[in-house]
Amino acid sequence: QVQLQESGPGLVKTSGTLSLTCAVSGGSLSSGDWWTWVRQPPGKGLEWIGDIYQSGSTHYNPSLSSRVTISVDKSKNQFSLRLSFVTAADTAVYFCVRDRGPTMTTRAFDLWGQGTMVTVSS
């Protein structure tokens, strides 16, 4: 069965760039699904960051779009997140997620990675 696994530094310096990778195992990133990043600050709710299709087409949360880049590497069956100019407000658990369904307005997040905690500190 398909599994998602996040990886990357657990500590990022203020004003630096947060970089995470999500490895897709047990299935193909070119399955026709969209691949998503969601984050959750400690003790708070969920926030959608953005998503990407196998073609490289992306959508980003407007509140983060100036700092976010999501990319895909089909040869490695993985996708990545880069968030620049980070502050303490970007401290959160970051989840990679499969978004499945026919359209953007009907797709649901049906498979989640376990999440990885990223702390931003000087």
Next chain:
Amino acid sequence: QSVLTQPPSMSGVPGQRVIIPCSGSGSNIGADYDVHWYQQLPGTAPKLLIYGNNNRPSGVPDRFSGSKSGTSASLAITGLQAADEAVYYCQSYDSSLSGSKVFGTGTKVTVL
């Protein structure tokens, strides 16, 4: 900041029925975009509970059901169990601000 509003907490005794509301607006739920629900047990990743307003993924008990009307949606849990103690989030699409997936504020359900 979230455009979908949920009560922060609700509680019930085992066997009771609990209904969790999710209030939106004309640019999300009211625009007839699908609503999905997720369950997040303590210390774990969220899990899809209901998709497409009222559909259960394989393995989700029929004690969980979803509905939508106008600019609101709701998740019903019947026969409440101790294992249902978790945070529940609604989620939809919002067409304002260039379009975005949005989550509800989350509701912590406590089983007394």
